[in-house]
Amino acid sequence: xxxxxxxxxxxxxxxxxxxxxxxxxxxxxxxxxxxxxxxxxxxxxxxxxxxxxxxxxxxxxxxxxxxxxxxxxxxxxxxxxxxxxxxxxxxxxxxxxxxxxxxxxxxxxxxxxxxxxxxxxxxxxxxxxxxxxxxxxxxxxxxxxxxxxxxxxxxxxxxxxxxxxxxxxxxxxxxxxxxxxxxxxxxxxxxxxxxxxxxxxxxxxxxxxxxxxxxxxxxxxxxxxxxxxxxxx
Amino acid sequence: xxxxxxxxxxxxxxxxxxxxxxxxxxxxxxxxxxxxxxxxxxxxxxxxxxxxxxxxxxxxxxxxxxxxxxxxxxxxxxxxxxxxxxxxxxxxxxxxxxxxxxxxxxxxxxxxxxxxxxxxxxxxxxxxxxxxxxxxxxxxxxxxxxxxxxxxxxxxxxxxxxxxxxxxxxxxxxxxxxxxxxxxxxxxxxxxxxxxxxxxxxxxxxxxxxxxxxxxxxxxxxxxxxxxxxxxxxxxxxxxxxxxxxxxxxxxxxxxxxxxxxxxxxxxxxxxxxxxxxxxxxxxxxxxxxxxxxxxxxxxxxxxxxxxxxxxxxxxxxxxxxxxxxxxxxxxxxxxxxxxxxxxxxxxxxxxxxxxxxxxxxxxxxxxxxxxxxxxxxxxxxxxxxxxxxxxxxxxxxxxxxxxxxxxxxxxxxxxxxxxxx
Numbered sequence: 001x002x003x004x005x006x007x008x009x010x011x012x013x014x015x016x017x018x019x020x021x022x023x024x025x026x027x028x029x030x031x032x033x034x035x036x037x038x039x040x041x042x043x044x045x046x047x048x049x050x051x052x053x054x055x056x057x058x059x060x061x062x063x064x065x066x067x068x069x070x071x072x073x074x075x076x077x078x079x080x081x082x083x084x085x086x087x088x089x090x091x092x093x094x095x096x097x098x099x100x101x102x103x104x105x106x107x108x109x110x111x112x113x114x115x116x117x118x119x120x121x122x123x124x125x126x127x128x129x130x131x132x133x134x135x136x137x138x139x140x141x142x143x144x145x146x147x148x149x150x151x152x153x154x155x156x157x158x159x160x161x162x163x164x165x166x167x168x169x170x171x172x173x174x175x176x177x178x179x180x181x182x183x184x185x186x187x188x189x190x191x192x193x194x195x196x197x198x199x200x201x202x203x204x205x206x207x208x209x210x211x212x213x214x215x216x217x218x219x220x221x222x223x224x225x226x227x228x229x230x231x232x233x
Numbered sequence: 234x235x236x237x238x239x240x241x242x243x244x245x246x247x248x249x250x251x252x253x254x255x256x257x258x259x260x261x262x263x264x265x266x267x268x269x270x271x272x273x274x275x276x277x278x279x280x281x282x283x284x285x286x287x288x289x290x291x292x293x294x295x296x297x298x299x300x301x302x303x304x305x306x307x308x309x310x311x312x313x314x315x316x317x318x319x320x321x322x323x324x325x326x327x328x329x330x331x332x333x334x335x336x337x338x339x340x341x342x343x344x345x346x347x348x349x350x351x352x353x354x355x356x357x358x359x360x361x362x363x364x365x366x367x368x369x370x371x372x373x374x375x376x377x378x379x380x381x382x383x384x385x386x387x388x389x390x391x392x393x394x395x396x397x398x399x400x401x402x403x404x405x406x407x408x409x410x411x412x413x414x415x416x417x418x419x420x421x422x423x424x425x426x427x428x429x430x431x432x433x434x435x436x437x438x439x440x441x442x443x444x445x446x447x448x449x450x451x452x453x454x455x456x457x458x459x460x461x462x463x464x465x466x467x468x469x470x471x472x473x474x475x476x477x478x479x480x481x482x483x484x485x486x487x488x489x490x491x492x493x494x495x496x497x498x499x500x501x502x503x504x505x506x507x508x509x510x511x512x513x514x515x516x517x518x519x520x521x522x523x524x525x526x527x528x529x530x531x532x533x534x535x536x537x538x539x540x541x542x543x544x545x546x547x548x549x550x551x552x553x554x555x556x557x558x559x560x561x562x563x564x565x566x567x568x569x570x571x572x573x574x575x576x577x578x579x580x581x582x583x584x585x586x587x588x589x590x591x592x593x594x595x596x597x598x599x600x601x602x603x604x605x606x607x608x609x610x611x612x613x614x615x616x617x618x619x620x621x622x623x624x625x626x627x628x629x630x631x632x633x634x635x636x637x638x639x640x641x642x643x644x645x646x647x648x649x650x651x652x653x654x655x
Contacts, residue, residue, distance in 0.1 A: 016648070047651075054651045056560060077565055084563020089651060097558055099248030100241075111237045112563030164562070 005029045005065070006171050006204045007053065012062035014052055021060070022048050024229040028222075032171070035195060035205040037215045040224035046208045049224070050176055053206075054087060055079030067171050084113035088165030088173040088203070093181040095161035096149040103145040106131040106164045116168025123169065134163045137200075138193045155186045162194050169201035176208050191217045238571040242579055245555065245572070249548060253580065256544045260584025263537035264627065265592045267530040268620050272613060274523050280361075281516055284428045285479075285508045287359040289488045292316060292324065292495055293477040295502040299518070302511040305336065305477035308346045308429045311404055312338055315474035320500055324478060329487040332357050335475035337441045340400045340412070345386045347400055347434045349441030349472075355381075357481060360428045370394055371421035374437050377466050380417040381435040384425035394419055400434070400444060402451060410452065412444040415462055439470040446470075480505075534627060541580050541631050545573060545638040549645070556646045569646055570639045577635025578628050585624030589616045 009028040015021040022045050030036055040046040051057035052064060055071050056079075064071040067086045071079050088109070096105045110117035110127045117127060124130035135145055138159040144152065145160075152160065158178055165173050175194070179187040191207075191214060198205050207218060215221040246253045285306050293301040294314030303309045316335075325333035334357050337349035348354075355366050355373050371394045374381055382392055392398070396419040402410040417436065425431055443465040447457030482488045488507060495505035556569055564572075593616055596603070600614070 051649075051651050054561065056647060056651055077567075080560075080563065080565035083561075084565075087561075087563075089561040091558075091561070094554060095558065097241075097245075097555060099244040108559075108562050112565075112568070 004032050004068075006032045006034075006067060007206070008063070008065040009053075010063040010065070012052065012064060013060045014048060014057060015060060021230050023052065023059075025049075025062075025227050026229065028227055030172070030204055030206060033199075033202050033204055034220065035198075035218045036207065037218040037221040038206060038208045038224055039210065039212055039215070039221065040208055041210045044224045045228055045230070046176065046224055049228075050089075050174060050208070053174065054089065055083045081113075084109065085115045086171045088167075088170040090158070090161045090165045090173070090175040090178040092177040093154060093158070095164070096157055098149050100149070101146060102135075102140075102149060102152065102160045103128065103131060105149065105160060106135070106145070106167055109164060109170075110168050113168065116170060118168075120168040127167070131163060131167060134166055134197060135160075137197050138162055154181045155190070158182065158190060159193070162190070162197070166194075166197050166201060166203065170203055173198055173203050173205045174208070175205065177210070178207075179209070179214065180211070187211075187214065188217070238568055239575045239579070241559075242572050242576040245552075246576060246579060252544050252548065256541055256580050257584040257587060259540045260537040260581055260627070260631075261588035261591060263530075263534040264585045264588030264624060266533050268589060268616075268623060269592055270526050270530040271619070271623070274527060277523065278516060278520070280427050281519075282509070282512050283361040284512065285358075285360060287363045287481065288357070288479045288508055289482040289485065290480040290492055290495065290505045291477055291508055291511075292480060292503055292505045295504040298504065298506040298511045299515050301477065301504055301506055302508065302515060304338065305479075306429065306508065306512075308338070308348075308433065312476045315476055316478060316503060317474050317501060318472055320498065320503065321475055321478055323500070324480070324495070327491075329483050329491050331481045331483040333481075334358070334479045335438060335472075336477050336479065337438055337472060337474075338476040339404065340402055340441065340444070341404060342386075342398055342400050342434045343390060345383075345390075345432055345434050346404065347436060347441070349436055349438045349475075351438055354435065354479075357479065358430065360426050360430070364426075366426065366430065367424040369422050369424040371419070373421055374435070374440075375420065376418075377437065377439050377443055377470075378415065378417045378462060379420040379436070380440075381421040381423060382419055383423050383431040383433045383435070385431035386434055387419075387422045392419055392422075394422065398434075400436075402445075402448075414458075415444050415465075438472050438475070442470040442472050443468075537584070538581070538627065538631055538634055541577050542634045542637060544580075545577055545635065546641070549638055549642055552642075553645065553649060556642055557649055557651055560646050561651045566643050566646075569643055570636075573639035573642055574632050574635035577638070578632040581628040581631030582624065585627050589620055589624060592616075 007030040009025050012023060012025045013021050014023040048057065052059055053066065059072065066082060069082055071082065074082065096102070107127055110120055120127045120130035124133050132142060132145065140156065140159055140163070144156060149157065158181070161178070179190055182190060195205065195217065291301060291305055293305060293312065294316060296313045300310060304312045321333065321335050324330060332353060334350060334353045336354070338346060340347040352373055358366055369384065380398065397416045398419065399411055399413040399416050402412065423430065443460070446460035446465060447454050480491070482491050492505040492507060495503050559569065596614065
């Protein structure tokens with residue numbers, strides 16, 4: 001484990017309202033540049049954990065440290081900014097805003113974060129150029145980027161979502177079951193492409209899935225059920 | 234960032250264009266109605282207050298100022314008493330009086346009121362911005378039995394130049410006492426003015442005198458049979474009294490002094506009113522209906538605004554995913570907030586501008602008709618500061634209402650976290 005972790009959870013507990021705890025994690029850490037497979041069946045609290053790491057949900061107790069910033073000490077606005085600057089998120093499916101083109105979708109994170117805009121510009125000379133380079137790396141053509149989101153296949157949409165998560169080289173990419181809507185061949189290919197691109201950027205990858213067969217693609221694997229001391233009912 | 238959010242709001246709206254369009258149309262219709270009513274109100278008020286212009290004082294028998302204006306200018310209600318011809322002659326020769334036009338009321342033609350007056354009436358009766366009466370066809374009366382018709386009278390009765398007509402005694406619509414032994418001939422038809430002059434029948438004072446020759450107590454006596462048109466034309470016909478006198482002061486500054494003098498006239502009890510003042514007072518009485526109309530159209534705007542609120546609130550459920558995606562990309566609470574508030578404001582703004590465009594296009598097309606028919610020359614031809622202020626005001630209120638769905642979406646996006654629930 002590196003001295004400089006990208007994500008660190010400590011004595012973290014969370015529950016909605018006055019309901020009992022849903023999440024209770026004593027210790028969890030991810031090194032910079034590391035890729036981690038987190039196995040979690042549906043209902044194991046992964047969406048909640050994602051909300052906590054994203055800074056949208058506030059923990060009952062404990063610490064969440066993202067890129068050396070302690071979130072529990074931050075205002076919700078500052079946590080939003082931290083998420084915008086350091087996190088790239090890919091959902092299960094329907095990741096894209098249907099009323100924007102693929103290109104416009106990909107550019108959005110750089111609109112919410114000056115840091116990522118600056119990094120994309122520094123690396124490629126411009127945000128749109130950066131999008132096009134990343135898209136090329138993930139097997140998308142310029143023509144694909146111009147098409148309306150609805151005209152793309154699910155596989156293409158997920159790759160656009162990956163471009164959007166990677167733009168501006170965030171420190172941590174969180175992928176929440178991004179391959180569940182893809183067929184078997186596409187799954188492996190998608191993960192490989194995603195891994196190649198994020199390695200080039202030095203971003204860490206937290207890949208959450210119930211599909212244990214994907215685990216070999218990653219540096220390390222962990223189980224949410226083992227981490228989370230609250231047992232699912 | 235603000236510009237991006239508004240851009241997002243626009244694109245998001247475009248993706249839901251059917252609902253958005255209907256909402257915009259409801260706001261456009263509301264603004265159309267409100268601004269149209271406001272314009273008509275202003276137009277009606279202006280045209281009302283411009284019914285009579287350049288006349289400094291109206292003199293009549295003592296009653297109430299509003300009653301005097303009603304019967305002398307608007308041809309509504311009955312005069313209570315008359316002004317003697319001696320008083321008229323004395324007043325018209327005063328140094329501070331530039332001109333004095335007497336009018337004599339009391340007869341009708343098929344319900345249209347007859348004004349007996351002098352040829353000076355055509356010179357001095359002015360309306361709107363000191364506009365003279367103009368003849369659409371023909372000319373003023375020369376013969377004793379010549380008559381000039383107002384535009385509406387001629388149009389509604391279908392009269393042309395040369396038409397022969399008889400007058401009836403009394404102001405009621407169904408008069409049973411007619412002056413049918415003394416027919417008149419139409420020699421002139423006035424251009425439309427949008428004033429009560431349009432509904433009048435104008436003859437000379439002498440003619441009023443002539444048709445009542447040999448009458449007593451409002452009924453003809455056998456003597457009247459002797460007064461044939463031929464004989465009457467030979468006579469010098471001078472009335473004993475008139476109903477009211479329109480007066481122009483020799484200088485505007487003398488108006489108040491003149492009014493005071495006439496109000497304390499010694500020979501008989503007279504009443505002098507300044508038309509502008511009396512018209513304003515009168516407007517306050519009649520403007521109740523007009524205010525009611527304005528209130529109704531304001532409610533229509535309120536309904537339109539509630540429509541915006543409803544459409545955004547209903548859209549929130551299907552847009553949870555959109556909000557979660559935006560949040561995951563780093564959108565802060567205030568971005569979600571701005572997105573929904575600006576969506577409400579955009580709907581109102583676009584709807585409002587559409588409403589104004591429709592209204593003024595409509596006015597532009599309908600203008601020739603409106604002007605001829607209703608003297609709506611006072612209507613604006615281009616949207617003014619008031620119209621834009623209305624649109625901006627409505628936009629502002631819509632933005633305020635947008636705070637409601639914005640707060641709901643914000644709360645939801647906090648409890649939803651970053652997960653996208655289908």
